[in-house]
Amino acid sequence: MAASMRVVVVGGGIVAASAAYHLAREGASVVVVEAGLPGPATSAGAGIICPWGDEGDDACYQLAADGAGYYPDLLAMLAGDGETDTSYARVGALCVADEPAPLEAIETLLQSRQSARPEIGDVGLVGPGEPKRAFPPLAPGLRGLWISGGARIDGRSVRDCLLRAAERHGAQRMRGTAALDLPGVTVDGGHLSADAVVVAAGAWTAQVCAPLGIKLPIGPQRGQIIHVSVPGAGTGSWPVIVPPADPYLLGFPGGRVVFGATRENAGFDYRVTVGGVGAMLAAAAKIAPGLAEATLLETRIGFRPATADGRPLLGMLTDGVIVAAGNGPEGLTAGPWTGRAAAALALGQQPAMDIAPFDPARFS
Numbered sequence: 001m002a003a004s005m006r007v008v009v010v011g012g013g014i015v016a017a018s019a020a021y022h023l024a025r026e027g028a029s030v031v032v033v034e035a036g037l038p039g040p041a042t043s044a045g046a047g048i049i050c051p052w053g054d055e056g057d058d059a060c061y062q063l064a065a066d067g068a069g070y071y072p073d074l075l076a077m078l079a080g081d082g083e084t085d086t087s088y089a090r091v092g093a094l095c096v097a098d099e100p101a102p103l104e105a106i107e108t109l110l111q112s113r114q115s116a117r118p119e120i121g122d123v124g125l126v127g128p129g130e131p132k133r134a135f136p137p138l139a140p141g142l143r144g145l146w147i148s149g150g151a152r153i154d155g156r157s158v159r160d161c162l163l164r165a166a167e168r169h170g171a172q173r174m175r176g177t178a179a180l181d182l183p184g185v186t187v188d189g190g191h192l193s194a195d196a197v198v199v200a201a202g203a204w205t206a207q208v209c210a211p212l213g214i215k216l217p218i219g220p221q222r223g224q225i226i227h228v229s230v231p232g233a234g235t236g237s238w239p240v241i242v243p244p245a246d247p248y249l250l251g252f253p254g255g256r257v258v259f260g261a262t263r264e265n266a267g268f269d270y271r272v273t274v275g276g277v278g279a280m281l282a283a284a285a286k287i288a289p290g291l292a293e294a295t296l297l298e299t300r301i302g303f304r305p306a307t308a309d310g311r312p313l314l315g316m317l318t319d320g321v322i323v324a325a326g327n328g329p330e331g332l333t334a335g336p337w338t339g340r341a342a343a344a345l346a347l348g349q350q351p352a353m354d355i356a357p358f359d360p361a362r363f364s
């Protein structure tokens, strides 16, 4: 059946790329339409893959944890398709704090989740000074909680690997702004017919679906995130510094350190602001004073796709239209898994997880 199906995927972020990849692998005829708008979340996202300390909504936690657990399988699949330069690195993660109490609370939570999620790896408290040994710019007195399963990615690299691999399986890519026009979409005035459409347009998903007369409560949460350079440092093997630390920090190969990020309700205002950068720099100076001499490289802006209740939209919107968006602050973790579920729905298959909590019909 997949071989005869024509599917249009709207969007060019990690969710759309994953949907396109899984669809193309199954033999569907896929066209990915990407508008190239400023501020896609995937291009700005920090890249932390370490969801196991999340305390919020359980359905969102399970989705993110499934997503983190899916990465090794995905990487193996991509390697089989010739894509090995994914940037994924299991460098471990450190929660850091001045006091032991918040770290002990997270340790207890992680231990309660370890049997269901063995990919969490080893978990253990480390004393004052140990975090600085692992991530030298940190303040000397910080204590830590080590999580060996923590990993990081560069969202751009994973997205590009997925899209290239999708093309290798026959997917086509098109630049343009799509709007639903069933059966299929219009792209800048021209019609593209399809048996199914996957709308994975991140924070812009409501606009894509508006022609159906459906108002989806999804929009942008702006994040400003700072990149600096620490020449000569072995940043590629540094662990990810995660909450309760504020800001979080990541090392990438080549002396790059990334920290952030703001969470702002500023609409699609694609600007680096004094207030945003100032707040991030002040917070970084406190937790990582060793970055004082680092060179400022760039501030990236991304619009996190945020829904009214914080849960993603994942399911059938109407006959032949699947929506997959709204992963908010954890879309680099959950995005590939979300895209795979959307691909299954488009092919008339059962996704490998319970998507009921994410049904877009909950807002109708």
Ligand SMILES: Cc1cc2nc3c(=O)[nH]c(=O)nc-3n(C[C@H](O)[C@H](O)[C@H](O)COP(=O)(O)OP(=O)(O)OC[C@H]3O[C@@H](n4cnc5c(N)ncnc54)[C@H](O)[C@@H]3O)c2cc1C
Pocket (backbone or CB within 6 Å): 010, 011, 012, 013, 014, 015, 016, 033, 034, 035, 036, 037, 038, 039, 040, 041, 042, 043, 044, 045, 046, 047, 048, 049, 155, 176, 177, 178, 179, 200, 201, 202, 203, 204, 205, 208, 222, 223, 224, 225, 260, 261, 262, 301, 302, 303, 304, 305, 324, 325, 326, 327, 328, 329, 330, 331, 332, 333, 334, 335
């Ligand atoms: C600062 C920041 C830090 C983050 N850190 C992390 C992190 O550490 N870990 C984590 O797991 N997640 C993180 N995230 C969240 C994650 O980046 C997002 O949830 C995820 O990238 C969303 O992917 P997406 O594919 O849904 O949307 P996007 O990446 O935003 O892609 C949407 C795409 O749709 C396209 N589009 C829109 N309208 C149309 C149209 N009409 N036609 C065609 N194309 C269209 C846009 O051009 C865009 O490319 C972070 C996000 C930000 C902003």
